[in-house]
Amino acid sequence: MNTEKKIRVLVAKPGLDGHERGARVIAYGLRDLGFEVIYTGLRQTPEEIVSAAIQEDVNVVGLSILSGAHLTLTRKIIEKLREQNANDILVIVGGIIPDKDVPELNKMGVMGVFTSGTSIKDVGAFIKSNLS
Amino acid sequence: MRQEWESQIAEMRKGSVRGLARLITRVENRDTGWLDAMQIIYPMTGKACVIGITGSPGAGKSTLTDRLTRELSDQGFKIGIIAVDPSSPFSGGALLGDRLRMKEVSTIDDVFIRSMATRGALGGLNLAARDVVKIMDAFGKDIILIETVGVGQDEVEVVKAADMVLVVCVPGMGDGIQAIKAGIMEVADIFVVNKADKDGADQAVADIHAMLDLSADEASVKIPVVKTIASTGEGVTDLVRMMLQNFEAGRIRTSWQKERIKEEILSLLEKEVARHLRNRWDQNGNLDQAIKQVTARKQDPYSVVQEMISLMHLQ
Numbered sequence: 506m507n508t509e510k511k512i513r514v515l516v517a518k519p520g521l522d523g524h525e526r527g528a529r530v531i532a533y534g535l536r537d538l539g540f541e542v543i544y545t546g547l548r549q550t551p552e553e554i555v556s557a558a559i560q561e562d563v564n565v566v567g568l569s570i571l572s573g574a575h576l577t578l579t580r581k582i583i584e585k586l587r588e589q590n591a592n593d594i595l596v597i598v599g600g601i602i603p604d605k606d607v608p609e610l611n612k613m614g615v616m617g618v619f620t621s622g623t624s625i626k627d628v629g630a631f632i633k634s635n636l637s
Numbered sequence: 638m639r640q641e642w643e644s645q646i647a648e649m650r651k652g653s654v655r656g657l658a659r660l661i662t663r664v665e666n667r668d669t670g671w672l673d674a675m676q677i678i679y680p681m682t683g684k685a686c687v688i689g690i691t692g693s694p695g696a697g698k699s700t701l702t703d704r705l706t707r708e709l710s711d712q713g714f715k716i717g718i719i720a721v722d723p724s725s726p727f728s729g730g731a732l733l734g735d736r737l738r739m740k741e742v743s744t745i746d747d748v749f750i751r752s753m754a755t756r757g758a759l760g761g762l763n764l765a766a767r768d769v770v771k772i773m774d775a776f777g778k779d780i781i782l783i784e785t786v787g788v789g790q791d792e793v794e795v796v797k798a799a800d801m802v803l804v805v806c807v808p809g810m811g812d813g814i815q816a817i818k819a820g821i822m823e824v825a826d827i828f829v830v831n832k833a834d835k836d837g838a839d840q841a842v843a844d845i846h847a848m849l850d851l852s853a854d855e856a857s858v859k860i861p862v863v864k865t866i867a868s869t870g871e872g873v874t875d876l877v878r879m880m881l882q883n884f885e886a887g888r889i890r891t892s893w894q895k896e897r898i899k900e901e902i903l904s905l906l907e908k909e910v911a912r913h914l915r916n917r918w919d920q921n922g923n924l925d926q927a928i929k930q931v932t933a934r935k936q937d938p939y940s941v942v943q944e945m946i947s948l949m950h951l952q
Contacts, residue, residue: 510666511729511754536730541754546737553744557736560750562658589655 511541512636514565517554518547519582522572527600527621531567534625540632551581559589565632570600576609583614595635599623642674649776650681654749657776661751664772665765667912675768681775685717686884688780689799691761691824694787696805697831699738700867702784706742707870708877709780715747717773717781721763724754731755735784749773760794761785764908767798767901788821796824796893797900801883803876805829806845808837822848825860827879833864833872914945 516532518525525547532544543561545553558566566586570578579598586594597617598610607618617631645663648656664671690698690705699720706716720735731754742748751773753763762785763769773781785795796802804825828849830841845862861879865872918924930936 511731511756513662532732536725536732537728539728539730541724541731541733543733543736543752545743546740549740553740556744557750559655560658561736561752562655562662591655 511539512565512632513541513543513561513563514567514632515543515545515554515558515561515563516567516569517545517549517557518569519549519551519554519578520570520572520574521548522570523547524571527571528569531569531599531625531628535567535629535632538625538629540629551578551585554582555585555589555591558586558594559591563594564636565595565597567628568596568598568600570598570602573601575600575602576606579610579615580613595632597628597631599628638670639673642670643677646674646677646775649772652777657749657772658751660772661769664768665753665763667765671768672909675771678771678775682771683774685770685774685778686780686801687770687783687799688880689783689785689795689802689824690805691785691788691793691795691802691821692805692829692831693807696787696807697867698784698787698805699735701803701805701829701831701865701873702735702782703739703742704865704867704870704873705782705877705880706739706745706748708873710742710745710748712877714779715777716742716749717770717776717778718742718748718750718784719763719766719769719773719781720750720752720784721761721766721786722752722754723786724756726757729756749776749778755786758794761788762794762798766794770798793821793824797897801826801880803827803829803880805831806841807832808835808841822852826883827876828860828862829876830862830864831867834866838864914949918945 514535516528518528532542536542543557543563545557554566568579568582575598583596586592592614596615597619598615599619602618602620610618616635619628645656645660649660664674690702692698702718702720706718710716718739722731722733722735724731733752733754735752736743736750739750743750751769753766753769755763758764766783770781770783783795783799802824804821806828808830828845830838842862842864849860863872863876863879865876867873927936927941931938931941
């Protein structure tokens with residue numbers, strides 16, 4: 506097994522909704538695709554997520570949001586990543602995201618938005634093609 | 638190349654958390670020049686106390702690490718944590734979930750947590766864990782906690798990296814002896830019976846004492862057995878006191894130091910030689926060739942290895 510150069514992904518659930526299934530499915534799925542996935546559990550503040558992303562030196566932050574607060578939360582997280590000069594980290598968002606909000610997320614710097622029904626293989630392929 | 642490493646190390650030494658994290662990644666990935674980088678870092682190390690936390694899966698190692706960190710950080714220590722989880726030998730991927738149980742300490746300023754996957758290493762640690770300990774030491778951490786993969790019976794790599802080892806057991810695992818077979822038994826500087834509110838905790842403590850009495854000779858120091866309930870924090874203050882006493886009394890593995898250094902040199906050499914050979918093989922395609930030959934039973938694995946060794950002029 507080639508041990509070197511793994512893509513590290515933080516799967517995080519900001520905000521107050523307790524629906525963890527989606528985040529877990531993504532975490533397990535990305536693991537099975539060969540990623541090193543750091544999972545931090547429910548109800549994380551933007552500060553906690555950014556601090557974990559920096560310490561773990563991840564390539565990707567994946568946010569799972571089903572509460573409807575995706576615009577506010579994502580904006581905060583991206584701002585905080587910028588403050589830490591960590592805007593090279595790829596941010597993707599999944600969960601329940603209305604189509605009309607996607608352009609705004611993209612404008613903030615979110616590279617990909619994946620709503621329910623996305624295959625994990627597609628997410629994996631997206632990450633790989635956007636990092637290389 | 639060296640200059641790039643030097644500036645990264647300087648950034649880390651200035652206290653940049655991002656610099657520290659990136660340096661760890663590059664060393665873990667064995668980026669070109671990593672041996673040079675470690676040579677620069679080595680003289681900056683030697684101050685931190687390294688504590689290994691090992692035990693069976695589900696014993697509560699992460700939760701205990703969280704509690705220990707809170708207690709130690711309250712006392713003013715700067716803490717680094719290395720939390721190791723297994724990589725899948727099939728996909729190479731890993732789910733690193735230890736942080737999940739370390740939520741409360743994850744935002745303390747002087748606490749740095751790094752999750753690592755085993756990446757194929759056996760024995761409950763990652764190959765680079767020892768190097769990462771040194772980087773955290775050079776960064777200025779006072780105490781570095783290494784939480785191993787949940788281990789079974791003889792995965793005791795942690796002893797080669799740590800000054801003190803806590804072996805965490807839980808009540809009700811067979812007769813209590815099951816969790817502390819040869820190997821695990823010898824590495825413990827302190828035994829922790831966690832989840833001590835469960836039935837059979839006192840029995841587990843008694844079993845461990847009985848085992849220790851059997852194996853100890855007159856002169857050896859008594860290994861303490863401590864009961865904790867990591868989820869509530871009960872017993873953790875006592876445990877911390879005992880750990881600090883051990884350090885003050887110099888009851889750390891200095892007797893092992895020579896062994897440890899020897900082992901570190903040998904294993905680094907072994908890994909670097911193997912990596913070198915593999916890289917060369919990857920480049921010239923000879924490994925694929927050899928695999929085909931062996932698959933077709935035109936050659937055997939032994940002669941493949943012998944050929945490679947003779948190329949190195951070792952024989």
